[in-house]
Amino acid sequence: MSSPADLARLADLLGEPARAVMLQALLAGEALTAGELARTAGIGAPAASAHLSRLVEGGLVVVHPQGRHRYHRLASEEVAAAIETLGGLAAATAPPRRWPHGDAFRVARLCYDHLAGRLAVALHGALVGRGWIQPAAGGWTATAAGETGLAAMGVDLAAARGARRFACDCMDWSERRPHLAGGLAREIASCCLRRHWLTRAAVACEGDALARRRLALTPEGG
């Protein structure tokens, strides 16, 4: 367990409105530049730079410079999971409000690099139910049936194995049951987007940190 001081240090990073907006924007999984994040948060470039420095120093965000741009990503899926969980509690404790995305968010969205929402929880259940994955130390492994089935769907299992974790659980706040995270979940999400079973429901949405994350089921997505 972390000491309370560690908890406070971490929560303090999330507890500033501008930083919270940035992190929510980054939860879509894309790498964004400091300028984009500044505009999304509605603050000036200097303020955004200071915030991002603190997020990087705190281990929540990583940077990789490219030319004169500095691209920022969430540091890990653990960070994404924690923000998701906290966001769920925030929705529960400060509820009576509707935001512009309605329930679409609860159906399918991105959580950093993998799928979340009702669809993702159902997928998790289906993978277990079909015997494609089975419990293992620290998460899940694919069974023989799962390997062939997933490969047939077009999931890149080799890439999935390259991740730090192959598959583990990630609590879904809207369903209150776990969905799948880890390398396998990343490849499944990538496969769904690549094959256009799912599409990003919105693009180019500065000023709305959440819109990037929403997903829509296409006709092909049987």
Add this chain to the structure above:
Amino acid sequence: MSSPADLARLADLLGEPARAVMLQALLAGEALTAGELARTAGIGAPAASAHLSRLVEGGLVVVHPQGRHRYHRLASEEVAAAIETLGGLAAATAPPRRWPHGDAFRVARLCYDHLAGRLAVALHGALVGRGWIQPAAGGWTATAAGETGLAAMGVDLAAARGARRFACDCMDWSERRPHLAGGLAREIASCCLRRHWLTRAAVACEGDALARRRLALTPEGG
């Protein structure tokens, strides 16, 4: 999903050292008075009172006055789960430090009103493996075999059904797999403590907000 503003408002409540200490202390599941929390956090009564007001207003803590004392508890297991998750990430991002409890915390501890740690994750697996619980909408239900088995252990199933949720998952940060939460988990924990299979490893530990939560396996706890 919550708006970033909601997230920030909530995280801000957790992001203050004194409040974080109080919440960690409350994570043991006991109701504590304002004075106890003030001493635990190492601040004066006025400051503690102000902090607690904000926690109550924010929906994280509930009060029930008894005479001249005011007892404070966490508002729900959702709050406890979020703090646990965030604490896990805090431990991961600010790691290289040993705190006085060693690995005992990872083996067995209380998470609000139910068990957490390696033991609790193993218990979750055992319940599923024996077919005592099965997936259901919003969590888990007990099977017929589970009802008889749990009743034989001494678990009060009627009390468990009285809870808002009978059984659902709660992510265990140290194992990164879910353990059981909800009314059933509360009754199981209460049963383990009542029958002295587990005991609180420390009592009366002002100044150490974490010690209250650690549990120890007794010889009877086969």
Add this chain to the structure above:
DNA sequence: GCGCCACTTCGCCGAGGGGTGAAGCATCAG
């Protein structure tokens, strides 16, 4: 009744942190 105790409210102070504008530094285009 009185005093004691737990707790809250009030008034005040000091420090920290977020915001901006202006300047400094890289990178890229012409």
Add this chain to the structure above:
DNA sequence: CTGATGCTTCACCCCTCGGCGAAGTGGCGC
């Protein structure tokens, strides 16, 4: 080289927020 762009650093302002001491409120015990 020159100018534009993206980002950072610096200096400064302001305002919030946490802390305390003192005073006020209400329950409990003698």
